[in-house]
Amino acid sequence: KKVYLTFKKKLYSQIKNEKFCIGVSGGPDSLALAFLGKVFSIEFNIKFIALIVDHNLRKKSGTEARQVKKILTKHNIKAKILTWRGKIPNSNIQFNARNIRYFLLKKECNKLNIKNLVLAHHEGDLIENFFIRLFRGSGLKGLSSLNIKSHSDDNILNLIRPLIYTNKNELIYISKKIFKFYL
Helix, strand or coil, X not given: CHHHHHHHHHHHHHHCCCCEEEEECCCHHHHHHHHHHHHHHHHHCCCEEEEEEECCCCCCHHHHHHHHHHHHHHCCCCEEEEECCCCCCCCXXXXXXXXXXXXXXXXXXXXCCCCEEECCCCHHHHHHXXXXXXXXXXXHXXXXXXXXXXXXXXXXXXXXXXXXXXXXXXXXXXXXXHCCCCC
């Protein structure tokens, strides 16, 4: 309940009554986000859709994406799989996969005429990102990396992180309790 109340306050302050999409990987943080998004959508009568990206980087990625969609659908959460059909990167895989993910998510949000993409970044991601940037030699401005709200490079899409100050263990608890599953 505590996690939802914080989530609700942070998300509502950013989107009010606008439709939104949620990026779902199948990990405990994004599945918890999908559940919290569902509760939020019911409370405020706002439509949302969970978007699952299949990067096509591994043989099992399609199967995992379908498994995540099935578990969300079973819990009455509308979900869609976005599959990358372009060239598969063979270097800088994490960086390129991130670019592919954001490209597909942004393209689908634009297609659906939705300008809010809600992401499951949590407290651990905030700390990890800080240290990555610190070790890369970022200045003070570069060290503040993840905010509750930022914008896509072209300013078309709002990227919203209402769980940025939430502990991952709380998200694991929600995923286990609700879905009894995560990747």
